[in-house]
Amino acid sequence: MRDATRMLWSPAHVQGADAEEAGGVAAFPSTRQRVADGARFCGLFEASRDEASRVEGSPVEGSPLEGSPVEGSREAGAAALLSVVSTKGALLVEELRLDVRKAQSYESLTPAIPAAGWYERRLRDLFGIEPLGHPRLDPLAFPVPAGSAAPRGEGGDPTLPMTPDLTPLPAHVQGEGVFTLPYGPVRSGVFEAVEVLIETSGEDIAHLRTRIFYKHRGIEARFCGLDVADGALLAERVEGVASVAHAVAFSQAIEQIGGIIVPFEAQLVRVVHAELERVANHLDTMVRHTEAAGQAVAYAVLSHHKERVQRLRARLCGSRFGRGVVVPGGVTRPLRLRPSEVLAAVTPLERQIGEDIRRLMDTPSFVDRLRKTGVLAQGDARRFAVVGPVGRASGQPEDVRSSRPYGAYQRLGQRIVEAHDEGDALARQRVRIAEIAGAFHLVRQAVDLLDELGEPQSWRVGVPSVTGRSIGWAEAPHGELLYLVEAAQGRLVQVTQRSASFHNLAAYPAAFPKDIFTDVAFIEASFGLSMAGAAG
Amino acid sequence: MPWIPRGLRHGIVTSGYPRRPDGYGPGFFGHVEVASVRSDAPGMPVRSDATEALAAAAAECPTGAITLDGGVVRLDRGRCILCGRCVALAPSTFRADPGFETSGLGRAALVVPATDDDETALAEARTRLAARVRGLRRSIHVRHVDAGSDGAEEWEVAALTNPVYDVQRLGVFFTASPKHADVLLVTGVGTAGMEAPLRQTYDLMPEPKVVVAAGVDAASGGMVHEGYAARGGVGGLVPVDVYVPGSPPSPFGILHGILAAVGILGSRRHVGAEAPKDAAAAP
Numbered sequence: 001m002r003d004a005t006r007m008l009w010s011p012a013h014v015q016g017a018d019a020e021e022a023g024g025v026a027a028f029p030s031t032r033q034r035v036a037d038g039a040r041f042c043g044l045f046e047a048s049r050d051e052a053s054r055v056e057g058s059p060v061e062g063s064p065l066e067g068s069p070v071e072g073s074r075e076a077g078a079a080a081l082l083s084v085v086s087t088k089g090a091l092l093v094e095e096l097r098l099d100v101r102k103a104q105s106y107e108s109l110t111p112a113i114p115a116a117g118w119y120e121r122r123l124r125d126l127f128g129i130e131p132l133g134h135p136r137l138d139p140l141a142f143p144v145p146a147g148s149a150a151p152r153g154e155g156g157d158p159t160l161p162m163t164p165d166l167t168p169l170p171a172h173v174q175g176e177g178v179f180t181l182p183y184g185p186v187r188s189g190v191f192e193a194v195e196v197l198i199e200t201s202g203e204d205i206a207h208l209r210t211r212i213f214y215k216h217r218g219i220e221a222r223f224c225g226l227d228v229a230d231g232a233l234l235a236e237r238v239e240g241v242a243s244v245a246h247a248v249a250f251s252q253a254i255e256q257i258g259g260i261i262v263p264f265e266a267q268l269v270r271v272v273h274a275e276l277e278r279v280a281n282h283l284d285t286m287v288r289h290t291e292a293a294g295q296a297v298a299y300a301v302l303s304h305h306k307e308r309v310q311r312l313r314a315r316l317c318g319s320r321f322g323r324g325v326v327v328p329g330g331v332t333r334p335l336r337l338r339p340s341e342v343l344a345a346v347t348p349l350e351r352q353i354g355e356d357i358r359r360l361m362d363t364p365s366f367v368d369r370l371r372k373t374g375v376l377a378q379g380d381a382r383r384f385a386v387v388g389p390v391g392r393a394s395g396q397p398e399d400v401r402s403s404r405p406y407g408a409y410q411r412l413g414q415r416i417v418e419a420h421d422e423g424d425a426l427a428r429q430r431v432r433i434a435e436i437a438g439a440f441h442l443v444r445q446a447v448d449l450l451d452e453l454g455e456p457q458s459w460r461v462g463v464p465s466v467t468g469r470s471i472g473w474a475e476a477p478h479g480e481l482l483y484l485v486e487a488a489q490g491r492l493v494q495v496t497q498r499s500a501s502f503h504n505l506a507a508y509p510a511a512f513p514k515d516i517f518t519d520v521a522f523i524e525a526s527f528g529l530s531m532a533g534a535a536g
Numbered sequence: 537m538p539w540i541p542r543g544l545r546h547g548i549v550t551s552g553y554p555r556r557p558d559g560y561g562p563g564f565f566g567h568v569e570v571a572s573v574r575s576d577a578p579g580m581p582v583r584s585d586a587t588e589a590l591a592a593a594a595a596e597c598p599t600g601a602i603t604l605d606g607g608v609v610r611l612d613r614g615r616c617i618l619c620g621r622c623v624a625l626a627p628s629t630f631r632a633d634p635g636f637e638t639s640g641l642g643r644a645a646l647v648v649p650a651t652d653d654d655e656t657a658l659a660e661a662r663t664r665l666a667a668r669v670r671g672l673r674r675s676i677h678v679r680h681v682d683a684g685s686d687g688a689e690e691w692e693v694a695a696l697t698n699p700v701y702d703v704q705r706l707g708v709f710f711t712a713s714p715k716h717a718d719v720l721l722v723t724g725v726g727t728a729g730m731e732a733p734l735r736q737t738y739d740l741m742p743e744p745k746v747v748v749a750a751g752v753d754a755a756s757g758g759m760v761h762e763g764y765a766a767r768g769g770v771g772g773l774v775p776v777d778v779y780v781p782g783s784p785p786s787p788f789g790i791l792h793g794i795l796a797a798v799g800i801l802g803s804r805r806h807v808g809a810e811a812p813k814d815a816a817a818a819p
Contacts, residue, residue, distance in 0.1 A: 142729075142765060151764040162764045164729050186681055186733050188712035190694045193682040193730055214729035217684050218765035230598045233619055234759045240688025240784060284691065297539040303698035304549055310695075311560070318565035318632070320786065321688050324619050332620075359542055532687040 039087035128153035223495035239533030245476035247326035253472030266330035281477030288525035330460030339451035374523030384507035388479020425526035465490035499533030614755035639793035679717035684727030726767035
């Protein structure tokens with residue numbers, strides 16, 4: 001089997017090019033071609049201006065990367081962009097270098113690849129890099145006030161406090177009687193801060209936009225200069241409800257750079273924590289559905305189950321969110337319960353959750369609120385390359401646990417969740433129900449194997465002073481999570497995280513046009529997005 | 537009506553806290569306890585860690601929560617993210633304990649062990665707060681605002697309405713309108729974008745009002761700290777009365793903070809003795 005996890009994007013780039021040399025040729029030609037040929041667009045990111053993380057050497061054997069190295073052709077301090085696409089179980093990276101002496105701009109990818117729209121807006125806000133020909137460049141990640149430099153770009157200083165420009169956005173839909181209803185960022189209830197702008201003529205939703213910058217913490221800038229162990233602690237706090245997935249994806253990037261082999265037992269412990277995290281997150285979306293539907297008993301029953309899962313997680317590691325366990329090189333501690341104790345806790349939990357969810361899905365007044373609500377058509381899901389349970393409910397089956405298996409997933413039997421094609425909130429609910437069962441199945445396998453293998457020599461191997469760049473990934477509860485990591489002498493030079501929530505939010509408005517106000521709570525819950533991960 | 541017998545099947549799962557102690561403690565890493573230099577503190581071991589071990593614990597702390605001042609080791613729980621490194625490096629000084637009653641009146645109250653000056657200031661602050669919230673003891677309405685959390689805090693705040701914590705039994709309700717709110721419960725590092733909305737929410741609340749900041753992010757910014765978009769906690773954005781440590785704080789911890797803020801419970805520096813002190817909490 002080809003080991004796709006040995007992927008380094010330096011020094012072998014897939015067809016890197018200088019913006020100035022590329023005159024006449026559209027930026028990112030091979031990305032455009034691959035996406036046209038059916039590859040999935042995974043994102044557009046900044047690369048570090050620092051050359052320290054670049055290492056000499058030839059492409060790693062078996063690397064999915066092709067093309068000739070362009071080492072040394074980039075001037076120090078020049079900005080570069082990286083586009084990432086996924087095809088046939090591998091990630092392909094294309095680099096575009098920008099000349100700092102000229103205007104920092106390139107030809108926008110968005111007209112050809114709609115999924116790139118949010119990435120280009122984010123890069124413009126944070127790094128001041130202009131995508132020429134972008135159809136709608138509203139501020140997204142951080143509305144930089146007029147006359148100020150982008151906080152992380154040329155002339156910007158990410159340590160100086162900035163105040164965002166709070167000017168309202170112009171309306172998208174024009175017409176008689178159409179008005180914009182702003183909702184948030186202080187929501188009615190216990191929710192993460194986000195502003196939703198609903199353009200409407202009364203009841204029907206004509207257009208909907210989300211503004212995520214309220215929560216933007218600039219957390220990625222905080223990675224610079226940390227050592228890799230502190231980096232894992234920060235990664236856990238990027239998206240608190242998916243702490244384990246973030247720590248795993250970040251740690252795997254470091255382990256790829258350092259060529260570190262994590263003890264198999266430690267990989268199994270990671271699986272147990274990650275899969276319980278998935279169960280908790282999927283239960284959370286169902287709790288929010290029942291709350292929106294006014295199903296008081298179902299709400300009480302399911303929120304009790306979610307609390308039991310959180311308490312089980314605390315019994316396994318001391319943290320209700322699985323924090324402080326996953327570190328580069330392995331895990332800090334084994335499971336605190338014996339395998340038989342884990343099974344004794346998991347078995348009744350799984351059975352009771354299953355029974356209560358079946359009861360819920362037999363309740364017509366609940367199911368009717370989800371059916372045909374918030375339909376994300378398959379065409380839209382494909383155009384926006386939607387990932388995770390939302391994608392699987394709209395005909396996009398990819399799950400990176402099986403398409404690019406990492407860690408212990410390479411050796412555990414997985415129940416593949418069938419993709420649905422209805423694309424409504426009910427299909428998303430059904431995908432999550434199947435994933436809960438699959439997650440418990442993986443937990444039982446991992447625990448059985450841990451029982452068989454016994455205590456390993458070590459749960460954690462030492463991490464040398466790593467230098468290099470790589471991409472780590474994981475299937476978080478929300479979908480594919482990517483970490484682009486550059487390190488030099490054991491210090492982080494640049495880290496960019498791409499949560500599934502950021503990626504999927506771009507497709508969110510496409511699920512609304514046939515719906516009315518009262519559906520908003522269901523659509524929001526069924527997308528199950530984490531605003532902290534999306535806002536960064 | 538199939539749901540009603542379904543609900544009854546699970547029996548009563550609701551905690552008796554604060555009337556009765558809650559046994560949810562073993563296995564839960566609630567806070568780090570610091571051995572006093574004086575060995576007269578009950579239950580605390582006599583410190584025997586080498587100076588080098590203490591220096592290493594302070595240096596390795598990812599948020600700089602540990603200070604060494606002569607022989608006195610102090611831990612700022614408003615910075616501590618419960619990573620457990622200090623417990624591993626200097627185990628006779630730092631101990632991972634269960635127990636969630638760690639909220640403190642004012643930012644300085646999160647630094648342990650306290651000085652005598654702190655104790656005096658705390659007593660005064662408690663008297664002032666108690667006088668202010670005298671009218672708030674029957675039913676409390678809470679307005680939650682996320683000012684840049686990582687999302688975990690929202691789960692723990694929302695958990696308060698599940699049948700285990702069931703805060704309605706204590707007369708605590710979440711409200712949509714700040715004009716009905718007595719308590720402002722803030723989570724997150726205090727982002728640039730939430731500065732104005734948070735302030736507006738606070739200004740719209742009627743007097744008397746109290747502010748509870750939940751989590752180390754809200755106390756100090758935690759791992760995120762400060763930058764172009766993060767303000768290093770919410771203390772500079774609204775006048776915070778009670779801080780709840782934890783990354784994230786547990787639902788019981790948040791509840792303790794809310795009850796302490798409105799004078800139903802005294803906000804203590806040290807953890808109540810009711811939580812079982814099992815060694816199982818050690819990381």
